[in-house]
Amino acid sequence: MFGIAERRGAVTVALSRAQGALLQVVYDEFRAGVSWPTMYQVDRAFIRLKLRGGASAVAILRGLPDGLLMRNQSRPDPIPQDEIKLTISGVARCDGGGDDVEAFLRAVRWCAKQEVRREPETGQASVRVSRKEIARAVPARLRADATRMDRLYLLLTLHHWGTVGSGRSPDGADWELSLGPEVRRFKNVRSAEEFIDARVGWCEEEERRLQTHPAAGVEQRIDDVPGPRVYVSPHVVDQLRTAPKGRWDTTKLIALAKELDACVQAGHVYASHAVLRALLDHVPPLFGQKTFSAVASSHSWGRTDSRYVGRLSTFRDQGDDALHRQISKSPDLLILDDLPQAVAVNSLLRGCAEQLRKP
Template sequence: MWGIAERRGATALVLSATQTALLQTIYNEFRASNAWPTMYRVDRAFIKLKRRGGANTAAVMRDLPEGLLMRSQIRPAPIPDDEIKLTISGVAHCLGAQDDVESFVRAVRWCARQEMTREPEAGETSILVSGRQVKRAIPLALRSDPGAMDRLPILLTLHHWGCVQSGRTPDGTDWTLRLGPEVRRFSKVRSIEDFIDARVSWYEEEEQRQRPYPAVIDVPAEEVLPARAYINPRVLDQLREASGASWDTTKLVALAEELDACVQAGHVYASHAVLRALLDHVPPLFGQKSFAAVVSSHAWAKTDAKYLGRLSTFRDQADDALHRQISKMADLLMLDNLPQAAAVNALLRGCAVQLQKH
């Protein structure tokens, strides 16, 4: 089963004139605004084309071969507000897109080589690069178009190639990428076909790794290791002992205990749901209305701030666990996809400190 948008051979697909016109319409709208267009904008632009031959936008989009669009597994038929996004193979089918494609390939290859040669910051497990650094790897002829350089981070963050986090510099003037070890798979890509092959090969390896073993090996009970705690027991004790008169901590402690129990029991979706509930529960303790505000406004220590930043990106993943509807595609969430335990413990330790203040 396919859980990724990319397909080998997508750049070589022979499309009908109507299909080509639809891809070009999406790309033209993307190029004009440096943002992915909504279904409404695509439909408005497409119905004005003579080449569509009276075809319905949604029908043409539905019949496009796989590998050209980023399709939603939750809502296969897009509504007017949904953004319509092309894969890099879809972009490659469009006139005027060669510079975007070449910049994308060069940026991915450069990032992969940076991850292999540079050392991470203290306490980090990924390499941070800025947009300015990435752009310097792009030939001057390609980066002379400011619009193309504005589209580059949009294309890079749309695809899964080992970039584990994207963001902005502290002053907000530049974009950043955090590069994980898997980006090394892309160190030799020189074309979109190379990129797609590396991406699909990675997915196939992951799919193979997740298949159950053919036989179960009996292990004597005395040799079975106990499950590892997700929440540090000392942090749990700090929460239980916190005596803030202004707050009832019954639910907070229960959520922390249930999260730890769910992770130890291997309950993937329950773990995601309880962690999401925990993040939504604590903002008032920090004088905030949302978890994003907790991350950005509270005076966290430097390392804890990095941990909390990773937790703030977890909401989309939790939405995936809670709201993705059944489909013909495999759901690939695993316990390993949860935020690292150190990040959750940093949050709960901060909660205990806040409780002691009130």
């Protein structure tokens, strides 16, 4: 998954000339297009630098120290259409990146204060802040044009720092963030390194908590039961089956859930990957979204479920690997254990059942 990409010390780690040049290429393409560049774009821009040594952009990217970009754990070497995303530490290493980092930190600190001071709107479970409000918290020189605020949105939604949802207007001109209580952890961050230290410290704290007090319930211990490996909880399938029949027909959703479990229990690696990918592509309209990445980033998931669904969003790339990688001289290394944790899938399906119950 992408969420563990941050590492302490990445702001000051030593880089070769080629590594520094590659980071700069990614950042320059990011600024020029106001979106994260694809590997294809990065590769073409890197070739134009004509650096000595002959290493490809992919090879240099592979050797970059951890903590500078968001790595896809399911595919170490990105394919041409993969987006290449820098962490805030990576942005801090680039010429011209200082303003984006400062705007990011000011916005994070302001959001942390607003979460404490303000009350959620009626019917909402979190404090919401808009682009216009955040812009007022950022000095004028750091928001001189719309593109800077667009970049700020991409950076704020890249790292998980306690937001529980985000969304953009159809024309992309406006956006908002939903703030969870964990944003308070970041109220005093003054540098990219302090932000990452707070992020990593939070992750370490969560890991210790989960190891000491594992969550109860069938879904959390589903891989430990004897016999065939149960993957989709029958309790969750029952929740889908008994959900009110309204706007949505759940016939296919329930069938996909049951077939996924059957494929995993039978040990069918590629079928399992394919069915899970189909399930992820099937559910976005239920959450009012067009893509699963939007489901993961924009729906108001709880803190733990947000992490689980984020892992499923990353898995879609691995689903591409199972479905579209063509035969070659290299072996295909996918195994059943490469699937996301059962708890992540069951969290998503439980969320689907909850959506079905809403009027």
